[in-house]
Amino acid sequence: MAFKKIGLAITFSPNSQALLFEAKRFRELFKAELVLIHIGDYSEVLNAELTKMIDETGIANGTYKLLWQEGDVEDSILELCTTEKIDLLIAGALIKENFLKYYIGSVARTLMREAPCSVLLLTQPSVVRAPFKKICVSVDFSSLSEPSARKAYEVSSLLNCKELFFIREFQLPALATTVYDSGSKEEAQQMRRIWQDEEKNKMELFVRELNITDADVKTVCLYGKQGWEASNWVSENKGDLFVIPSPARKPKLLDRIFQHDWEFVFKQLPCSLLIVKPENAD
Amino acid sequence: MSLSEHDIVIFLSSVAVMLFFSRVIGEFLKKFKQPIVLGEILAGIILGPTIIGALFPEVMQVFLTNNSAVNIAFQGITLLAVVMLLLVSGLEVDLSLVARQGKAASLISFMGFVFPFGVGFGAAWFFPDELGISANQNNLIFALFVGTALSITALPVVARTLMDLNIFKTEIGFVIIASAMLNDLVGWIIFSLILAMINGGTNGLEFSSSIFMLSAFIVFILFIGRKIFNYILPKFERVTTYPGGILNLILVLGFAGAAFSEWLGVHAIFGAFIVGIAIGDSVHLKEETREIIQQFVTNIFAPLFFVSIGLRVNFIQHFDLGIVLLFLILAFVGKVIGCGLGAYWGGMSKEDSLTVGFGMNSRGAMEIVLGTLAFQAGLIQEKVFVALVIMALVTSLTSAPAMAYFLKRSKKKMNFKDLLRNDLIIFSDAQNKQQLITELSGLIDVKHKINKEKIEQAVWKREQQLSTGLANGLAIPHARLKIQAPLVAVGICKNEIDFNSLDGSPAKVVVMLLTPETEHELQLKLLADISKCFQTKSFLQELSLLSSPNDVISKINLLS
Numbered sequence: 001m002a003f004k005k006i007g008l009a010i011t012f013s014p015n016s017q018a019l020l021f022e023a024k025r026f027r028e029l030f031k032a033e034l035v036l037i038h039i040g041d042y043s044e045v046l047n048a049e050l051t052k053m054i055d056e057t058g059i060a061n062g063t064y065k066l067l068w069q070e071g072d073v074e075d076s077i078l079e080l081c082t083t084e085k086i087d088l089l090i091a092g093a094l095i096k097e098n099f100l101k102y103y104i105g106s107v108a109r110t111l112m113r114e115a116p117c118s119v120l121l122l123t124q125p126s127v128v129r130a131p132f133k134k135i136c137v138s139v140d141f142s143s144l145s146e147p148s149a150r151k152a153y154e155v156s157s158l159l160n161c162k163e164l165f166f167i168r169e170f171q172l173p174a175l176a177t178t179v180y181d182s183g184s185k186e187e188a189q190q191m192r193r194i195w196q197d198e199e200k201n202k203m204e205l206f207v208r209e210l211n212i213t214d215a216d217v218k219t220v221c222l223y224g225k226q227g228w229e230a231s232n233w234v235s236e237n238k239g240d241l242f243v244i245p246s247p248a249r250k251p252k253l254l255d256r257i258f259q260h261d262w263e264f265v266f267k268q269l270p271c272s273l274l275i276v277k278p279e280n281a282d
Numbered sequence: 283m284s285l286s287e288h289d290i291v292i293f294l295s296s297v298a299v300m301l302f303f304s305r306v307i308g309e310f311l312k313k314f315k316q317p318i319v320l321g322e323i324l325a326g327i328i329l330g331p332t333i334i335g336a337l338f339p340e341v342m343q344v345f346l347t348n349n350s351a352v353n354i355a356f357q358g359i360t361l362l363a364v365v366m367l368l369l370v371s372g373l374e375v376d377l378s379l380v381a382r383q384g385k386a387a388s389l390i391s392f393m394g395f396v397f398p399f400g401v402g403f404g405a406a407w408f409f410p411d412e413l414g415i416s417a418n419q420n421n422l423i424f425a426l427f428v429g430t431a432l433s434i435t436a437l438p439v440v441a442r443t444l445m446d447l448n449i450f451k452t453e454i455g456f457v458i459i460a461s462a463m464l465n466d467l468v469g470w471i472i473f474s475l476i477l478a479m480i481n482g483g484t485n486g487l488e489f490s491s492s493i494f495m496l497s498a499f500i501v502f503i504l505f506i507g508r509k510i511f512n513y514i515l516p517k518f519e520r521v522t523t524y525p526g527g528i529l530n531l532i533l534v535l536g537f538a539g540a541a542f543s544e545w546l547g548v549h550a551i552f553g554a555f556i557v558g559i560a561i562g563d564s565v566h567l568k569e570e571t572r573e574i575i576q577q578f579v580t581n582i583f584a585p586l587f588f589v590s591i592g593l594r595v596n597f598i599q600h601f602d603l604g605i606v607l608l609f610l611i612l613a614f615v616g617k618v619i620g621c622g623l624g625a626y627w628g629g630m631s632k633e634d635s636l637t638v639g640f641g642m643n644s645r646g647a648m649e650i651v652l653g654t655l656a657f658q659a660g661l662i663q664e665k666v667f668v669a670l671v672i673m674a675l676v677t678s679l680t681s682a683p684a685m686a687y688f689l690k691r692s693k694k695k696m697n698f699k700d701l702l703r704n705d706l707i708i709f710s711d712a713q714n715k716q717q718l719i720t721e722l723s724g725l726i727d728v729k730h731k732i733n734k735e736k737i738e739q740a741v742w743k744r745e746q747q748l749s750t751g752l753a754n755g756l757a758i759p760h761a762r763l764k765i766q767a768p769l770v771a772v773g774i775c776k777n778e779i780d781f782n783s784l785d786g787s788p789a790k791v792v793v794m795l796l797t798p799e800t801e802h803e804l805q806l807k808l809l810a811d812i813s814k815c816f817q818t819k820s821f822l823q824e825l826s827l828l829s830s831p832n833d834v835i836s837k838i839n840l841l842s
Contacts, residue, residue, distance in 0.1 A: 141803035173376040174459050176572035177438040178445050185573045192569070195451055201810040202803070209806075211748045225378070228565045257505065260378035264565070 002154045003118065005033045007086035009077050009107075010050070011040075015092045018125035020057040023090050025129060026120070027059075029158050034064040035084050039076045042068045074110040082116050087279070093121040096268045112266050112275060113251045118151070121273045132156075132240040132272075136165045138230045139206060144245035146210070148276035152243040153212055155274070164215055165239070168203050169222040169229040170195070196221055227264035235270035242270055246277040289352050296352075297359070297586065303329060304585035315446070317439065319647050320675055322585045326592020335596065360590045361550065363583035364651055368470075368551040369536035370579045371648070372558020373572055374437060375463045377504070386628025387457045390621050391464035394642050395433045397620025398613070399472075403429035405612055414605045414666040426476050427661050431653065431670060432616045434469045435462040436646030436678065443644060443682045447689065452696050454634060454689075458641045461621065466648065467559070471500070473652060474543070474552040480659055492547045499542065500556055508560040511535070515566040525574050532561055532575060549655055588647070591654055591671065600664035601672075609669045613677055617643040633692045640684035649674035693767045696804070698793075698811040699839055705729055706771040707831035715779050715789070719745070719759055722771040722794040730769060737763065737796065751781025754819040755826075757789035758812055760805065761796055768797045768808060772834065774826055790826040791816060815841055 008023040010016050020036075027034045038050060050066070067084070069076045081089055093108035111119050137152040139145050149166065156164045172195070178188050203219040222229040234242045247262055255263050265273065285293065307328075308321030328334060335342035380391075406413050406428035407421065415424045440462045444450040478492040518531050536554045543553030561567060622639035630638065653670035656662045662670070706729060712718035719741050720734075727734035740761035744750070751757040757779070771794045778788035793812050797805040815838060816822055828834050 141806055143800060143802050146802065172450055172459075173379050174374045174437055174441045174463070175450070176569065176576050177371075177374045177441045185577055188573055191445065191450075198451075198807075198810060201814070202806040205806050205809050205813075208748070223569070225565050258377045258380070258563075 002151060002158060003030045003032050003088035005035060005084065005086050005088070006030065007035045007037055007077075007081055007084065007089045007117075009037045009039070009073075009089070009091055010053075011038070012046075012049070012053075013092075015125055017053060017057065018127050019090065019092050019122065020054060020059065021127045022122055022125045022129060024057050024059050026088070026090065030088075032088070034059065035080075035086055036064055036066045037077060037080050038066070038068050039071065039073045040068070041070055073107050074114075077107075077111065078114055078116060086117050087277075088118045088120060089115055090120045090122065092125050093123055093269060093273070095123050109266055112262075112273070113247060115246070115275070116277065118246070118277045119273075119275045121269065121275075123269055123272050132159050132161050134163045134165065134237070134239045135159075135161045135241045135243060136167055136230070136234045136237075136239040137243040138227075138245070139166045139168050139203065140226065140245070141168075141202065141206065142245065142248065144248060144276075144278060145206075147278040148243055148245040149206070149210055151276045152274070153210065153215060153217075155241075155243075156215065161241075163218065165218050165220055165237075166203060166207060167220045167222065167230045167233060168199050169224060169226045170199055171224055171226065171229075192223060196223060225260070225264070227259075227261040231265045231268070231270045239271050241272050241274055243274045243276060246275050285351050285355060289349055289355075292349070293352050293355050296356075299329065300325065300586055300589040301582075304589050308585070317442070317646070317678060319584075319588055319650075320679075322588035323592055323650070323671065323675070325585075326589040327597050328592070329589065330593040331596040332592065332598050336598070356590065359583075360587050363579075363587035364654070365537065365540045365550050365554045366533070366579045366583050367587065367647070367651065369532070369540075369554040369558040370572075370576055371437060371466065372555040372560075373532075373562035373567070373575065374441075375467055375559045375562060377508075377559060377563050379460050380464045380467070384457075384628075386625055386630055387460040387464075389628040390457060390461040390624035390638055390642065391468075393624030393627075394435065394461055394465050394617065394621040395468050397623070398432040398616025399429040401429075401612055401616040401620075402432035405608070412604070413608060414602065414663060414669070416660075416663040419661070423476060423479060423661065426472070426479075427656055428612075430469055430472045430476065431649065431656070432613055433465060433472075434645055434649050434652055435465040435617070435642050436644050436648040436674075437462045437466055438648075439644040439646030439678045439681065440641060443641065443685065446682060447685055449685075449689065449696070453694075454630075454637060454641075457625070457628075458638055461624075461638075461642060465642070469648075469652075470552060470555050473655075474548040476661070477552075477655070477659060478546070478548050480661065495546050496543070496548055499546070499553070503539065503556050503560045507557070508563050511561050512564040512566060515561075515564050519566070525571055528567075528571055529575060529578070532571075535561060549659075551651070551655065584647070587654075588650065591650060594654075594657070595664050595667060597668050597671075600668045602665045602669065605665050605669045606672050609666075609673045610676055613645065613673050614643065617677075631693055633688045634694060637685050637688040637692065640681055640688065643684075644678045644681040645674040646678045647674075649677075696807070698770065698808055698815055699841075701768060701770045701808075702772070702835050702838060703729075704831035704835060706769070707834050708771070708773050709829070710773045710775050710792075711777065712773070712775065712779065713777055715745070715757070715759075715781055715792075716742075718773050718775065718779055718792055719794070722759075722773050722792070725771050726769060726794070726796065730765075732763070732765060732769075732796075737761070741794065741796075749782035751783030751789055752813055752816075753783060753785040753787065754816070755783075755787050755790040755822045756813070756816045757781040757783065757792045758809060759792065759794050760809065762799045762802075762805060763796050764799050765796060766798060768795065768801075768804060770795050770808075770812075774828065774834065791822050 006027050091108055091111055097106050135156045137149050139149055175188055199221045207217050244262055303325035304322040307325045308318035311321040312318055403425045406425035410421050440458055444455045449455045519528050536557050539553035539557030540550035544550040618639035621642040622635040625635035625638040650671055653667050657667040710718055710721055712721055720738055723734045723737040726732055726737055740763055741759045744761050745759055750759045773792040775790050781789040795808055
């Protein structure tokens, strides 16, 4: 089972209905429990309105848990993810936040950066979902990479996704300076090609180590800034879902100012995003 | 004042001679794997007062003419050269790399600056005369300069050395590059402050105003300017011809930044360096553009600057052995111990820490630029300048051999060939893969005191998931264990062992690979390395015919 307990933060926004339909579909697909979270003051009227909205999606009463909590939206959702042992949080997200919100952090961006569980961010939640045709997975060979690649494979199998791409990006900072001090442009380019081949070999071995036999995994090796290159590739190649491992440490404001790795992705989502937190992670 | 026809002839011929000699000597030294910059400096020393000036003073007059118009033209061209040199250096400083560096790199950067700075500052403060302070020189400014001069690391030399040693793409290489970038950034900021202290009051600006405006300039360019450059770069590239348009933009912005910092009373190079960092950080700046601008600057303008260094000073007359030795000792002590301690405290082994220390000890061209500017600003006298140039060259030349020495002793072997040991190679009679795995596990247990059952269990668990038999008779059973460093044991099989290989052929050569639990990438790297080594069937057959472990190692080492 890819995920056992799905959480969905619901509001009364225009997207809520579509997100409920999405949560319902993923719950059925993963055969998971569903926890619906609303952050705000409880009232009988609002509760009735919320229940009506849920009923309209066909989520049968008694097959989900509805939690009301007061307080700061981000903190409350993050806290409930931990206490409820949610392993996949679904939320809607804008492709790009405005300048200030990106730096200060919107709800969706905070969840991307800080969620204690895996997060699925849907850029265009819909009542009737078009199937994911192309799932792209970022692979950095870290300890977090393997679980995220496995999870992506599991999800792609369940979704009957036709194309699964494993993307590796790497860059050697200051390589161009080797042109200086008796180097040549050709030599630097040749070294880059050799290293790119080496990365391709490692990718093939990585896929082999995962023991993926029943899917045609395609590997892509890109040279450039990590996070940006892959995100750009996914966007250009019209990926439907981009899977990345969760950040190794909690990103700080400095990481947003001097963007690197996933901050490039968080700044402008190339498509829907699945951030995988390994099951045994903190 | 304008250049006469005669002046133009002298100027252009001198430029031609400088470029010609620097290239000839540089290319000659390149054959001996020496940096080209050494050839450029030697060309200057030969053409300048040290050799030709001493032997044929009348010929020397052609270059160091008393004609002020020609001299101004020379000053202009060397200024352009050094500004461009710092602009391209800035292009390679990756701020995001600095921001995300781990514990080891942060400690190395910190110690690699603070420790040599402290050593240099302390030595110059307490023993200014021994270090060659000029008469009437402010002791504080001199001590600050010596501290900064000892803290500089030359990123291009470091990158080149890492490439030559084939460790560019390793953890050590990454850590050294990240640390060198931060060192460069902090070093140039401190040096610009020193220049502001000296030039305070010029251009109608007080020292405090200079510092305020300099800080505002750095903050604006690195935080806001960087975003603006990133935004306009792709748009500019779309509407202009590549690469001309983009090169033009980089130079326009670089020169504008240089002019502004010069106006602040800080040398023009600083503005170019900061603007270079901001442009270089853009995700839209192509690698090819970086290489083109590097080539353009370092093959045409940089030689003129480095040759001009030799033209300024008589290296024999101003050679002071005491000062040279003192600078060398301080340079080695400061960087090797400082960075070494940073690396050690960051969790690296003693050998790896020393590799980092010597790697960061390269001063190269950046030190020479710093020394030249200090000399021009009257901060140091000829003797100190000569000592700095020699120190820059010696630290750069010794860096690669010293690193190679400690890399050989490093426990963290990154290549399959480095992991081979003759006591971990057996000629096995095993009948099946289980027997062979048991045999190789036992061998590792005996030699490395790693529990045989644990090895067997881990390797066997992995083997059951998917067979590790590859094509051509090779198998690489492997596992990740709680060990400090990777290990390999090789079994040359007398019998054919069924490993459910990809091509159905039985295994004749079996390489058991154990890697540390946390190092996922290292396992893949070594697996790729091993499979590449044994990719031909004939090589595997030749190996299976050998009879001693030493022969096996020699045969594998012969592979390119």
